[in-house]
Amino acid sequence: MREFRPVATRRAFEEITDQIRSRLSRHALRAGDRLPSERELAGQFHVSRNTLREALRSLEIAGLVELRKGATGGAFIKEGGGEAAVAGLADLFHLGAIRPKDLTEARIVIGAEVARLACARRTAADIELLERNVQAAEAATAAGDVERRAAVNYDFHRLLARAARNPVLIVITDALMEMTRHFVERVGYMPNRYVMPSRRRLLEHVRAGKGEAAAREMTSMLKRLQRFHLARVEETRTKGDR
Amino acid sequence: MREFRPVATRRAFEEITDQIRSRLSRHALRAGDRLPSERELAGQFHVSRNTLREALRSLEIAGLVELRKGATGGAFIKEGGGEAAVAGLADLFHLGAIRPKDLTEARIVIGAEVARLACARRTAADIELLERNVQAAEAATAAGDVERRAAVNYDFHRLLARAARNPVLIVITDALMEMTRHFVERVGYMPNRYVMPSRRRLLEHVRAGKGEAAAREMTSMLKRLQRFHLARVEETRTKGDR
DNA sequence: TGATTTCAATGGTTCAACCAATTATAGTTT
DNA sequence: AAACTATAATTGGTTGAACCATTGAAATCA
Known part of the structure; x- marks a missing residue:
């Protein structure tokens, strides 16, 4: 009855963005919160820093996080501004x-x-x-x-x-x-x-x-x-x- | 009179996405067109492949290109679908x-x-x-x-x-x-x-x-x-x- | 105290390599 | 000749290590 869904070749960075998005939906992450540093996140997700960066980049483009440089920098959850x-x-x-x-x-x-x-x-x-x-x-x-x-x-x-x-x-x-x-x-x-x-x-x-x-x-x-x-x-x- | 604009620390990948976006605006790139491979684009822009990938990733998230694997793969300009x-x-x-x-x-x-x-x-x-x-x-x-x-x-x-x-x-x-x-x-x-x-x-x-x-x-x-x-x-x- | 220097943390970028999917192509079989 | 098959080439996906540039806080000095 139901059509088959195409086999989705999930890419690693998509898995990461999904996990972070889901935390946002559950309000386990809220505006202003800071994610761990890239190096630490890469470790937590067991991916290389490059892959993690692609995930962060896509979240940034989607307007969900903001990346700041420097000692107190990191990925910060943005206020939903559209x-x-x-x-x-x-x-x-x-x-x-x-x-x-x-x-x-x-x-x-x-x-x-x-x-x-x-x-x-x-x-x-x-x-x-x-x-x-x-x-x-x-x-x-x-x-x-x-x-x-x-x-x-x-x-x-x-x-x-x-x-x-x-x-x-x-x-x-x-x-x-x-x-x-x-x-x-x-x-x-x-x-x-x-x-x-x-x-x-x-x-x-x-x-x-x-x-x-x-x-x-x-x-x-x-x-x-x-x-x-x-x-x-x-x-x-x-x-x-x- | 006019306020100063903050010094924009343009990141390399932003420069790349802007160049590609501008080609789209001028219709020098149209739906269905295929960009060169990552390796070649990286060479043309004089950036590393990682940086180029962040640019492509952001264009992908913005819905402007679609990335396909394989021998005939590459970055293809998508039909504007919103x-x-x-x-x-x-x-x-x-x-x-x-x-x-x-x-x-x-x-x-x-x-x-x-x-x-x-x-x-x-x-x-x-x-x-x-x-x-x-x-x-x-x-x-x-x-x-x-x-x-x-x-x-x-x-x-x-x-x-x-x-x-x-x-x-x-x-x-x-x-x-x-x-x-x-x-x-x-x-x-x-x-x-x-x-x-x-x-x-x-x-x-x-x-x-x-x-x-x-x-x-x-x-x-x-x-x-x-x-x-x-x-x-x-x-x-x-x-x-x- | 206040200005300056130092330094550690973080994102930005590079490089070189290898993996995995996809397809063109040459080769093989029927 | 046609259909199938193995191979090779191309491309995006991922890895890991290294270095740069910026930022802000801590340490230092006047």
Whole structure:
């Protein structure tokens, strides 16, 4: 009935990462904990230091541990921050598996829901952070620093996701903004006089807890941005064809 | 004005992965391409084979290359499939950074939008696949095979996301289903007589292209499931406290 | 006390060798 | 000629020992 599973040639370093992952799942290892040194771990696992290092390297890339040099160095368990998931999605964008219009569409879909949830859950501290962010964006706009304004604007979305209090949406939002950043770097920054007034309105909706209004504002702003972006892609592509 | 950036102690293997990543971005390397052997690459980069292997290992974990043994083996560029992003989010769940209620909430938010988009873009082939999936689920239910039914149900969401034709949402959906799978494995499968009738209705909405109705059906089904799940978590937790 | 030097621990890298899986190829049998 | 088989070549996987570079704490000195 059941199909055979392929004989998995388990590599030594995979066995090691699995053992460490399982300790993480059982919370026998927690953020901030330090693993023994490479030399000692190699001894415990009965593998060479090179093999152990491949295991640590793969855990590092997966975002589970951080390796520090020096006398008090070693492998430290990282706080689960989702950098690996973010990097994974960014890689997909690099590979061309994600087109700009897929990215903007996903931002519209998810941004609206994030705005809605943020309205329901934001605290005074969240609003304070958002307020400061908008002020910083306004200052950057006034100073004509489009690069800085772009960076601050990415942060707005990140802050809003954090106000929505859902780690899944936080990681997804971070990934979307990281991809957007790469995208904008490629096609160039674009001043846009619609964004800041919209941002102000959105902030007031969030402050007032008006979820529907916030979602609508976010959607319309992102759709307008989408048109800008995709037009810019066409330009770039046309100019790029030589 | 600008803050100093910390002096980055670039490690040799990072330099290597960056060079390969940049070739990927420029499409100088494409899916299916084979990199030279480890020994030759080590020579080209002027590093030892161990260092080169750490670089390849990290690319492998990032889901960019696949390593095969044997005479025709080597490092092959993988099709961008998003496994790394999926694994990254799954790790966050393992680490406890994502609670079950965060997961179900994200599924509700994203599932509804996926259903809506799928209605607008599904082809006859998509509907055919979904139809077969629902039949398989009904068969598994009739046979009382809850494990198989769960697996088939995860596939339904994956298929629906593919019908929505957005790779970002596909990867996100895959990640959500992977987390759900781990979650269900932990708390146990639960027969639920609501799911299959709802699935039928949803399929008909998708077939008819009724996006709003499909989104509503998806939302209400997931909310019902959410209540089941979270109740189950409480049970498990209570029993687990000893 | 406070600055400086010394030193031990740790990750980063190298080298040389051998193991294990895989496949192309030459050889053998039918 | 076709099918099977043994061999060899290629490749990733692993080992062990050595050395370098960084870091921070302990020892030393002014």
